Amino acid sequence: MVRTPLNPRPAPGSPRGGPPSAWVRAAAGTAGVVLLGLGVFAAVAWAGLAPHPSFQLLVIAAGALLFPLRGRFPGPVLLALAVLTGLAGGAGPLAAVAAYGLARRTVRVRRRARLLAAAAALLVATATAAAPVVGPGRVPYGLALGLALAPTAVIVPGLVGTAQGQQRRLVRALRERGDAAERARLAADSEARTHERSRIAAEMHDLLGHRLSLISLHAGGLELALDRAAPELREEAVLVRRTTRDAMSELRQVLGVLGPLGRDAGPGVLTDATGTRADVEALVAESRGGGVAVRLDWTGPDLDGRPAAVRRAAHRVVREALTNVHRYAPSAHVTVGVAHEGAAVRITVRNGAPPGPPVPAGSRGTGRGLTGLRERVELLGGSFEAAPLPSGGFAVDAVLPAEPGDAVVPHTAGPRGAGAVAGAEGGGAEGGAANALTLALGLGALCVLMALATAFVYGSAPRPDSGPRPLPRVGMTYDEVTGLGVVDNRAVRAAATGHEPPRPAGTAGCAYPFNGATEIRPGGLLVARYCFDAGQRLIAIDRFTVPSVRDASPWETP
Incomplete structure (x- = not known):
């Protein structure tokens, strides 16, 4: 017996004895997830909303270094990636894949829930604390960013991984139960065949x-007679007696291959009249006496001239079928048909659906009797079928050769599970590819949501240079004043002509803006006037009211 070492030495160039391509697949997966993280960062940076880009790229690089360790240290790596995601949203895809893998592999519900909750809390806390330094700028916006990234980077991938892991474990358990049931069925069939072969051996021996x-x-x-009458022929009689004794011994040895030589006891002991028409009629009469409505349809001559093996097989088929009717459908109508035509004997036993409630699944038989009948019929070279009818009844159909051959090869069906296993493997490969594609699309959708959430929070957060625009003040240059939106409007200038107060001394020119400085009021127009000296310095800001003009509205004319 060859013993397999508990810790086999890994093959050169392969991780833990696996194929060399495992490194390639792991590297390709890491590179793909890192590219998704860079895509999230690029989308936010393209919109001009990513502060400290160098720091965020450094955080993504740190997450890429931690990501391959998620298989050995799933919990610590997930927590570290959650912290990095709070610092930079581009690390979110790495945290999402780590959360999915941890949730799928972790069986204990409490441990899985604690790790996912701790990762989400760390992400929110890190984003909130880092907001004034490397985040949106204010603590409330950092909290909003963390609350937006936690579902997409931790919670949703964790839930998907939990569902995938439970489904995987359930399928494995169902497959193991199916294999166990198949092994039990095969063992029961083997036991039934052995028992039936023992019966056949006993019948042939008898x-x-x-x-x-x-x-x-x-x-x-x-x-004894030849010893006196013809002594020269006595040796021939001795040879016949010894040959007969040797034949008995060899017969016992050959029949021992089929099984132990058991015996049927009681009224069911098989005799030379077994399987004849009178015997089958006796079985039918016995069922009628038990309260079952049985009808016999016999076609063709009697079976008394057929070999004993054929007659006994016919008897066993009828007896087993009627026994099942007594057990599971005693109130149903039964038809027993025997057709002896030519070189075949066909036996059919059909019963209708019982009028009462169906038999509970737990009280049904194991099917070993039918398996034994199939073994007996197929050993003779015949065929056997037993199946429920669409109407709710059951049918047993056996075809026996009238003269079985000397060498009979029993029909052996192929393994019932081979096709199923092959189909399951093919379906498993296709299902695995479809599952991988679905997960890839889901991760892409999560990355899009991460980019949108990050951009929305950064876009809505106030910037350091934002705030109310400063007002023009005396002493500013002309360019500084125009930079604040104070632009001369010819229509306002025309409306103010003749109604404005005297200009200050040293005025070289004035500007009469409209937007933000001129207001329309009932009965007039409040005009702002900005006067500049020769050095283009603002020296005065005056406001005065111009009466309304009915014929025209100068402030509507450019």
Whole structure:
């Protein structure tokens, strides 16, 4: 017996003895997830909403270094990636894949829930604390960013991984139960075949042993008679008796291959009249006496001229079928048909659906009796079928050869599970590819949501240079004032002509803006005037009211 070492030495260039391509697959997976993280960062940076880009790229690089360790240290790696995601949203895809893998492999519910909750809490806390330094700028916006990234980077992947892991474990358990049930069925069928072969061996021993015993007895009498009448022929009689004895011994040895030589006891002991029309009629009458409505349809001659093996097989088929009717459908109508035509004997036993409630599944038989019948019929070279009818009844159909051959090869069906296993393997490969594609698409959708959430939070957060625009003040240059939106409007200038107060001394020119400085009021127009000296410095800001003009609205004219 060859023993397999508990810790086999890994093959060179392969991780833990696996194929060398495992490194390639792991590297390709890591590179793909890192590219998704860079895509999230690039989408936010393209919108001009990513502060500290160098720091965020450094965080993504740190996450890429931690990511391959998720198989050996799933919990610590997930927590570390959650912290990095709080610092930079580009690490979110790495945390999502780590959360999915941990949830799928972790069996204990409490441990899985604690790890996912701790990772989500760390992500939110890190984003909130880092907001004033490397985040949106204010703590509430950092909290909003963490609350937006936690579902997409931890919670949703964790839930999907939990469902995938439970489904995987359930399928494995169902497959193991199916294999166990298949092994139990095969063992039961083997036991039924062995029992039936033992019965066949006993029947052949009884039948042939009786005939050989008679031959031996007559040979002994012939030996005594020839000893006096013809001594020269006595040796021939001795040879016949010894050959008969040897045939009995060899018969027992050959029948021992089929099984132990058991015996049927009681009223069911098989005799030379077994399987004849009178015997089948007796079985039908016995069922009628038990309260079952049975009808016999016999076609063709009697079976008394057929070999004993055929007659006994016919008897066993009828008896087993009627026994099942007594057990499971005693109130149903039964038809027993025997057709002896040519070189075949066909036996059919059909019963209708019982009028009462169906038999509970737990009280049904094991099917071993039918398996034994199939073994007996197929050993003779016949065929056997037993199946429920669409109407709710059951049918047993056996075809026996009238003269079985000397060498019979029993029909052996192929393994019932081979096709199923092959189909399951093919379906498993296709299902694995479809599952991988679905997970890839789901991860892409999560990355899009991460980018949108990050961009939304950063876009809505106030920037350091944002705030109310400063107002023009005396002493500013002309360019500074125009930079604040103060632009001269010819229509306002025309409306103010003749209604404005005197200009200050040293005025070289004035500007009359409209937007933000001029207001329309009932009965007039409040005009702002900005006067500049020769050095283009603002020296005065005046406001005065211009009466309304009915014929025209100068502020509507560009």
